[in-house]
Amino acid sequence: MNHPMSNDRTVSRWAMLGSMMAVLFFVTASLHAQEEPSDTKSSKQKPPRGLTSYMGRRVALPMSYHGIPWLNRPERVDEEKPSEMLEQLRLMNGMTVCDMGSGDGYYTFKMASLVAPKGRVIAVDIQPEMLQALSRRMQEVKVENIDTVLGELWDPKLEASSIDVVLMVDVYHEFSHPVQMLAAIRKALKPDGVIALVEFRAEDPTVPIKPEHKMTKAQAIKEYRANGFKLVREYDKLPQQHLMFFGRDEEWQPKD
């Protein structure tokens, strides 16, 4: 299946339309990023400016909700081995976990069953359409231990010290505000909480994904270290993706 993230040269009309919608979404999101959100209007604070590159890496455009069929493509099972990946997260009943940049919930529902019956999944996304699709599916399959949160580009609106695991699958490289997002996630993690970062391997030219939608391990470690995280664990056996676990580095001092 063609998609804006794939570098397949056969460009179908659908893919072109998808790309146009992705650009439209990004422009809308960028404009939105420059508006004052209602809750800061009284304090006259401006939202932080978004980035097009960060620490030498080009920031990708967020994938539009028009890509929902691509997120649910059957080939994903072979390409990503979701069960093998989720096993590495060591999820347990009762945990509070976050699917950051959940899309319409490809991983949210799988996580929800792994932390049930007592645990919850907080699905955060910046596109209401993604969360609406996720909520519709919650009703269809009668799953109740998921909360949806409409985040801002710079703020996932998470409670402090509340999360055991934050999963980010093909999401981080799209953050236009990586510093603010990582600071907010760091604050939201419990002391032993971790980020499970999943990104397509940029070191491997055979992974058929556009360069700005891939990351090298070295780049990810560089960016996370600069924002108060340390690599605590990794899993190198997924077919196309890195799986890296980052925990809070308690010795880290933010530079003003």
Ligand SMILES: C[S@@+](CC[C@H](N)C(=O)[O-])C[C@H]1O[C@@H](n2cnc3c(N)ncnc32)[C@H](O)[C@@H]1O
């Ligand atoms: C490529 S999709 C991946 C969706 C899902 N993780 C999956 O694997 O099926 C990336 C998602 O990240 C979301 N996203 C981008 N920037 C975000 C941010 N700052 N906060 C929350 N979600 C964000 C996009 O809206 C999009 O739904």
